[in-house]
Each structure stands twice: as structure tokens, then as C-alpha cells.
Amino acid sequence: MSKATKAKSPAIGPAIILVEPQLGENIGMVARAMANFGLTDLRLVNPRDGWPNEKAIATASKADHVITATQVFEKLDHAVADLNFLFATTARERDGFKQVRSPVHAARDMRGRASAGHKTGILFGRERFGLYNEEVAVADEIVTFPVNPQFASLNIAQAVLLMAYEWMKSGFADETQTNFAGPEIVPAERKHLLSFLDHLEEALDTRGYFRPAPKKPKMVDNLRAVLTRPGFSAEEIKVLRGVLSSLDYFSPKEPRGAGYPERKAKADKAKRMSDETGEAGGTGKGVDNG
Amino acid sequence: MSKATKAKSPAIGPAIILVEPQLGENIGMVARAMANFGLTDLRLVNPRDGWPNEKAIATASKADHVITATQVFEKLDHAVADLNFLFATTARERDGFKQVRSPVHAARDMRGRASAGHKTGILFGRERFGLYNEEVAVADEIVTFPVNPQFASLNIAQAVLLMAYEWMKSGFADETQTNFAGPEIVPAERKHLLSFLDHLEEALDTRGYFRPAPKKPKMVDNLRAVLTRPGFSAEEIKVLRGVLSSLDYFSPKEPRGAGYPERKAKADKAKRMSDETGEAGGTGKGVDNG
Numbered sequence: 128m129s130k131a132t133k134a135k136s137p138a139i140g141p142a143i144i145l146v147e148p149q150l151g152e153n154i155g156m157v158a159r160a161m162a163n164f165g166l167t168d169l170r171l172v173n174p175r176d177g178w179p180n181e182k183a184i185a186t187a188s189k190a191d192h193v194i195t196a197t198q199v200f201e202k203l204d205h206a207v208a209d210l211n212f213l214f215a216t217t218a219r220e221r222d223g224f225k226q227v228r229s230p231v232h233a234a235r236d237m238r239g240r241a242s243a244g245h246k247t248g249i250l251f252g253r254e255r256f257g258l259y260n261e262e263v264a265v266a267d268e269i270v271t272f273p274v275n276p277q278f279a280s281l282n283i284a285q286a287v288l289l290m291a292y293e294w295m296k297s298g299f300a301d302e303t304q305t306n307f308a309g310p311e312i313v314p315a316e317r318k319h320l321l322s323f324l325d326h327l328e329e330a331l332d333t334r335g336y337f338r339p340a341p342k343k344p345k346m347v348d349n350l351r352a353v354l355t356r357p358g359f360s361a362e363e364i365k366v367l368r369g370v371l372s373s374l375d376y377f378s379p380k381e382p383r384g385a386g387y388p389e390r391k392a393k394a395d396k397a398k399r400m401s402d403e404t405g406e407a408g409g410t411g412k413g414v415d416n417g
Numbered sequence: 418m419s420k421a422t423k424a425k426s427p428a429i430g431p432a433i434i435l436v437e438p439q440l441g442e443n444i445g446m447v448a449r450a451m452a453n454f455g456l457t458d459l460r461l462v463n464p465r466d467g468w469p470n471e472k473a474i475a476t477a478s479k480a481d482h483v484i485t486a487t488q489v490f491e492k493l494d495h496a497v498a499d500l501n502f503l504f505a506t507t508a509r510e511r512d513g514f515k516q517v518r519s520p521v522h523a524a525r526d527m528r529g530r531a532s533a534g535h536k537t538g539i540l541f542g543r544e545r546f547g548l549y550n551e552e553v554a555v556a557d558e559i560v561t562f563p564v565n566p567q568f569a570s571l572n573i574a575q576a577v578l579l580m581a582y583e584w585m586k587s588g589f590a591d592e593t594q595t596n597f598a599g600p601e602i603v604p605a606e607r608k609h610l611l612s613f614l615d616h617l618e619e620a621l622d623t624r625g626y627f628r629p630a631p632k633k634p635k636m637v638d639n640l641r642a643v644l645t646r647p648g649f650s651a652e653e654i655k656v657l658r659g660v661l662s663s664l665d666y667f668s669p670k671e672p673r674g675a676g677y678p679e680r681k682a683k684a685d686k687a688k689r690m691s692d693e694t695g696e697a698g699g700t701g702k703g704v705d706n707g
Binding site: 303 | 449450452453454455479509510513514515516517518519521522558561562563564565566568569570571572575578579585586589592594595596597598599600650652653
């Protein structure tokens with residue numbers, strides 16, 4: 128029974144216990160997978176090639192803190208002695224009384240236990256044939272991965288990666304959380320979009336785009352629909368205004384920088400006046416050009 | 418615009434596009450990761466060591482159907498030409514207008530598009546420095562992995578594994594679904610549990626377990642609480658009955674097989690009688706012993 132006075136600490140991730148791992152490269156990749164998702168407690172039971180292992184260090188890709196802290200045990204019982212709850216990973220169905228869980232379920236379960244101060248762990252078997260039944264028996268429950276039954280061939284580093292990833296996700300308020308966000312795309316206030324559309328339609332009109340004339344209303348509708356659906360932000364519309372200005376006011380023969388085209392001067396002046404009177408009309412010349 | 422007559426087919430998984438991958442081992446591990454989660458469409462843009470690649474085949478671990486079908490392109494644009502929607506994976510924040518998604522979100526999004534018959538893909542960059550900005554620009558949105566910011570070092574095979582895993586999960590009605598289930602643990606009907614507890618208490622009582630006498634009611638309560646909480650199934654209780662019978666009726670000097678202890682004969686007879694009269698009392702001698 129846990130003591131009522133037990134100190135609450137930040138949730139500690141599960142121990143990763145590899146039973147008789149054979150290849151140092153796999154142990155290194157396990158350490159790397161763990162480090163990516165904030166796990167640090169690696170335990171080896173009878174690693175075939177002993178410990179420390181140069182190949183493990185080489186493939187750990189700077190996950191030195193995991194490699195350095197790795198503990199080695201002769202017996203599985205000793206490796207799990209301090210843990211309160213233990214999952215065993217297995218790719219195949221076993222007879223017995225143990226519950227079978229998905230990685231998502233197991234990670235959430237361990238997160239809950241860790242938050243209560245309990246120590247958890249996950250057993251991973253040998254490269255060739257996994258865990259013996261008596262090793263699975265040491266665990267409380269089973270985890271299995273939702274692989275394609277026609278091709279089930281995860282190696283231990285892949286299996287550890289998936290569990291470590293689910294552990295990390297289980298700590299998020301929202302499993303679709305990301306470490307950094309894209310721009311917050313707020314559709315621009317309508318006036319910015321409408322001002323752009325007005326300019327575009329005028330530019331197209333003077334070039335005879337809307338033909339035959341009776342079709343103009345339908346063509347305008349379509350054009351507005353195409354450019355309204357994306358929900359452009361104010362910043363995006365600034366980019367589009369710059370594009371349109373370039374196409375409308377300048378030409379290959381008279382590019383930007385070669386002068387101040389008369390029609391652009393006139394438009395800028397009109398925009399300044401409308402800005403001063405508080406009317407819609409974009410943000411002036413300075414931001415037209417991306 | 419998609420044709421209204423477009424045939425609906427089972428959801429096709431995203432294409433995995435590796436841009437200028439360097440190591441054949443990584444390509445092989447990518448194929449293996451894909452095969453585990455049912456993806457088959459691997460595309461390479463300018464693989465450094467050419468194609469086919471012996472090391473890729475060696476590390477693919479029997480994912481031959483993926484390796485054999487791998488397509489190679491000189492230009493990224495050609496590799497993605499037939500796709501309707503494209504994600505780019507990146508570990509670092511980029512300037513720009515693209516939405517940043519989690520693997521969970523991206524997989525669900527692609528599942529929805531695939532169900533509508535649209536083709537999707539995911540771009541993965543070079544081992545050393547990922548994707549150039551102009552390559553990210555080809556994609557519609559960005560995916561990033563929720564790694565520990567202090568140690569962000571997923572290789573491309575790990576990144577592909579996580580996306581392939583999320584793709585598989587996105588096809589489940591319930592993300593905690595597993596390929597095989599553990600036993601359905603239905604707590605046994607009370608009569609089985611109570612009959613077992615009666616036997617246990619009697620066996621303990623005859624051995625002087627409940628001492629001092631005034632404490633017996635509390636000790637019985639505790640014992641029943643400990644053995645009721647697990648919600649043992651009927652099958653589990655059968656195992657426990659066998660254990661208890663062995664402990665109660667047999668001894669190291671007179672083990673099972675050495676005879677039919679008088680007390681057991683008496684108990685079996687009592688049980689047979691209660692079974693015949695329709696009373697609770699377990700399922701007879703035959704199932705007592707595991």
C-alpha cells in the first residue's frame with residue numbers, strides 16, 4: 128500500500144527492459160528512440176555481447192545520458208524488482224489470463240500510475256523470438272502493436288520507439304499537440320479581401336477578361352468564390368496584393384524600379400485618401416510588394 | 418476536380434517519398450516500417466547510392482514487395498505529380514504560411530482523403546539536414562513529431578515508422594484496438610467465489626489462522642476483500658480451487674496421486690450432493706486441479 132505521505136514528483140517514464148538483447152546496434156537505437164521521447168531508464172538482462180558495448184554507443188547518436196545510466200542485470204526478477212506495474216510486449220497471442228492492451232492504452236495507463244508516484248516498466252524480448260512465456264508471466268499485462276498481420280516484423284528498437292512515442296503523447300492535454308505551431312491563420316477581415324478583389328476585377332476588366340459581357344456577373348461570382356474559399360489571412364492578402372500590383376502596374380519593359388507608373392501613382396493616392404477617411408483599402412504602398 | 422463517376426476503392430495509404438536518401442540501410446528500414454503497417458508505395462528522389470541497393474534489400478527484412486515496387490525519380494515534382502495532397506515532415510520550425518500538424522492529425526486527415534479516393538503522400542528529407550525550404554514548399558501542410566526538444570534526433574526510418582503506425586491506427590474504429598485480444602475476464606458468478614472463500618476459511622480455521630478469536634470477523638472481512646477485488650473469472654477460480662485443495666487435502670508426505678485423503682473424499686461427496694440439489698458449490702472434482 129502506498130504511504131499517504133509519499134511525495135508527488137513529476138511523472139517518471141517507464142523503465143525499458145530488454146531481455147537478452149543480441150545486437151549492440153539495436154541497444155543503441157533503443158537508447159536513441161528513448162531519448163527522443165524523454166525516457167532515460169534503460170535496463171538490460173544478460174546482453175549477449177556484454178556491457179558496455181561500443182556498437183551500442185556508436186548507434187545511440189548522442190543519447191549518451193541513456194547509455195551511461197543503463198543498468199545491467201543477470202536475472203529478469205532483479206531488473207524489475209522496484210517496479211509497481213509491468214507490461215510485456217509480444218507480437219503473438221499467448222495462452223493465459225493476462226489482459227492485452229494497445230500502445231495507446233498502455234501509455235495512458237502508465238501515465239496515470241506514474242502521476243500517482245508508481246514505477247512502471249515495459250519488457251521487450253530477444254530479437255529472434257521475443258519473450259519466453261515465463262518471462263511474460265512476470266508482467267501484469269501485455270502490450271501488442273497494431274501491425275499488419277501479413278507482415279509483422281517490428282524489431283525491438285522500432286517497438287521501443289512506438290511505446291516511447293505513445294508515452295510522450297500520453298502526457299499531452301491533446302494528442303494532436305505539436306512542439307511548434309504553424310502560423311495562426313485567421314481569415315482576414317472582409318474589407319481586405321474585398322479591396323483586393325476589387326483591384327483584381329478592375330485589372331482584369333481593363334484587359335478584356337470578362338467576355339462575353341453577359342457572362343460577366345457569373346464570371347465575377349466564380350472568381351470571388353475561388354479566392355474566398357481559402358480563407359486568406361491578412362498577411363497572405365498582402366502577398367497577393369503585391370503580386371497583383373506587379374502584374375497590373377508593371378511590365379517586362381517597365382519593371383519595378385524603373386519608375387513610378389502613372390496608374391500606380393493614381394491608385395496609391397486614392398488608397399491614401401480612403402485610408403485617411405477611415406475607409407477600407409488595405410495598408411498602403413509599403414506592404415504591397417513581398 | 419474529381420469526377421463524379423470515380424470508383425470508390427479501399428483507402429489507399431500515403432506514398433512515402435524519401436528525398437535524396439543516403440544510406441541503403443535506412444531505405445531498407447523504411448520499407449520494413451511501411452510493411453509492418455500496411456504501406457507499400459515507396460518513392461525515392463535521387464538516392465545517393467543509386468537503385469536497386471543491396472543494403473536496402475538486406476535491411477528490409479522480407480519487405481520485398483515494398484522494395485520491388487519502389488519507384489525512383491530524378492525530380493521531386495515528378496515524384497509527387499499524381500498526388501492530391503502532400504505533407505512534408507520537418508523537425509524544425511519554418512517561416513511560411515503552412516499549417517503544422519501532429520502525426521495523429523495528419524494520419525486522420527489522409528485517411529479521410531484516401532476514403533474519398535484522393536492520393537496522399539508524405540515527404541521525408543535527407544538524413545543530415547532534412548528538406549530544403551523549396552521542397553517543403555511543394556507540400557500542402559507540415560507534420561512534425563512530438564519529440565523531446567532537448568533531444569530531437571529521429572532518423573528517417575523512425576519518422577516513417579511513426580507515420581505508418583499512425584496511418585494504421587487512423588483506420589481503426591478505436592485507437593486502442595489490438596490485433597488479438599486477451600481473455601475476456603468476466604468476474605465469476607458470486608456463488609463460485611463464495612464457495613471458494615468458504616473452503617478457504619474452513620481450511621484456515623482448522624489450522625488456527627483466525628486468532629485471537631475476537632478478531633476473526635475482521636480477519637474474514639479483510640481476507641474476503643483481498644480476494645474479491647481482483648474480480649476473478651470462473652476459470653481463475655477453478656485454478657485457485659485446485660491450489661487450495663492441494664494445500665488443504667495433501668501434504669509433502671501424502672501428495673496427490675498417493676491416495677484419496679479422507680477429508681477430500683468427504684468434501685467431494687458433499688459437493689456432489691449440493692450440485693445434484695441445484696445448490697452453489699463449484700463444478701466438481703474434475704476441474705479442481707489445474
